[in-house]
Amino acid sequence: MQTPSLLAYDPDLHAALLADYCLMAGEGERLLVAGGQEATPLLRAVTRALLTRGARPVPRVDYPGQDEDFAELASDAVLDAAHAADLADVDALDGSLRVLTPMPGHAVDAARRARLMAARAPVAAARARKKWSLTLYPTAHAAAQAGMTPEGFGDFVMRAMFLDRPDPVAAWGEVRAMQARIIERLSRADVVRLEAPGTDLTLRVGGRTWANSDGRRNMPSGEVFTGPLEDSAEGVVTFTVAAEYQGQVVRGARLEFRGGLVVDASAEEGEAVLHAALDTDPGARRLGELGVGTNSGIQVPTGNILFDEKIGGTVHLAIGKSYPETGGVNASAVHWDLITDLRTGGRLSLDGEVVQENGQFLI
Numbered sequence: 001m002q003t004p005s006l007l008a009y010d011p012d013l014h015a016a017l018l019a020d021y022c023l024m025a026g027e028g029e030r031l032l033v034a035g036g037q038e039a040t041p042l043l044r045a046v047t048r049a050l051l052t053r054g055a056r057p058v059p060r061v062d063y064p065g066q067d068e069d070f071a072e073l074a075s076d077a078v079l080d081a082a083h084a085a086d087l088a089d090v091d092a093l094d095g096s097l098r099v100l101t102p103m104p105g106h107a108v109d110a111a112r113r114a115r116l117m118a119a120r121a122p123v124a125a126a127r128a129r130k131k132w133s134l135t136l137y138p139t140a141h142a143a144a145q146a147g148m149t150p151e152g153f154g155d156f157v158m159r160a161m162f163l164d165r166p167d168p169v170a171a172w173g174e175v176r177a178m179q180a181r182i183i184e185r186l187s188r189a190d191v192v193r194l195e196a197p198g199t200d201l202t203l204r205v206g207g208r209t210w211a212n213s214d215g216r217r218n219m220p221s222g223e224v225f226t227g228p229l230e231d232s233a234e235g236v237v238t239f240t241v242a243a244e245y246q247g248q249v250v251r252g253a254r255l256e257f258r259g260g261l262v263v264d265a266s267a268e269e270g271e272a273v274l275h276a277a278l279d280t281d282p283g284a285r286r287l288g289e290l291g292v293g294t295n296s297g298i299q300v301p302t303g304n305i306l307f308d309e310k311i312g313g314t315v316h317l318a319i320g321k322s323y324p325e326t327g328g329v330n331a332s333a334v335h336w337d338l339i340t341d342l343r344t345g346g347r348l349s350l351d352g353e354v355v356q357e358n359g360q361f362l363i
């Protein structure tokens with residue numbers, strides 16, 4: 001059997017999907033287009049696409065290691081407070097696109113990085129009140145993290161966004177409809193129980209809203225999520241997929257909850273990073289999100305949360321900030337997604353009824 005040829009990454013196709021489907025760019029809208037300099041082909045393609053649609057793009061390019069430099073070298077005054085002009089700049093935008101540009105970083109004290117994130121929280125919150133979208137440019141470093149060649153990773157990214165289809169927007173419509181059916185059942189539940197090796201956790205979600213992540217805000221996507229009741233988490237969860245926080249890897253994280261609060265935390269690797277995240281502010285020790293991945297086209301972890309949290313048959317829990325549209329009220333500078341895989345011996349139950357086993361929905 002002939003092996004299918006790899007699909008070359010095409011920044012122009014990517015940009016058109018972002019401009020029309022994700023940002024829904026309108027005439028005269030002032031839209032931030034931000035990412036690392038390695039992503040220049042996509043940043044340029046998006047800027048050009050927005051210009052041809054009558055929008056006012058605001059391109060901003062970061063150099064590699066920029067955030068690390070701020071965290072490492074900033075004075076206390078700069079590290080701990082955003083400037084008023086930063087908020088005014090967001091107020092003058094109609095929306096924003098952030099392009100993740102994975103590159104090698106250098107280690108910086110985790111506590112200082114947490115302080116920088118806390119200082120930027122008001123700016124991030126202001127940006128979140130406008131329309132926004134997040135995507136990734138397939139760098140060579142991202143390919144290496146995923147254990148793929150650059151060409152193979154480019155093919156993976158294109159297919160994950162349905163850019164191998166004649167009508168990617170229609171394909172995302174199919175995802176939306178499938179997830180709506182799942183949400184119909186989830187919305188009737190109160191108590192959610194997660195069971196897997198090293199995990200037995202219960203949460204309450206009654207009265208909260210489930211969001212249908214259909215690619216508009218995350219490209220690619222494929223998940224449904226909500227904000228659990230802030231004081232409801234009870235039990236233990238072990239995260240079996242490695243996660244990155246502020247450029248540092250955490251593996252085998254384990255959290256114990258009582259009354260919704262993390263009372264014990266450990267990790268096989270990166271434990272100091274885990275504790276620094278939890279100590280960022282009081283809200284970082286509570287959950288802001290419960291998400292269920294539905295994208296069967298993403299089967300293996302890549303080392304990047306934009307893809308990994310969408311893996312069909314996984315669930316993810318975010319410590320920290322809730323998304324207001326779910327009804328969650330937890331406030332924090334942190335929103336960090338951590339993933340556990342239910343595909344080998346895991347179960348998800350709603351009010352005592354098993355609705356997903358070994359990663360397969362039974363509804």
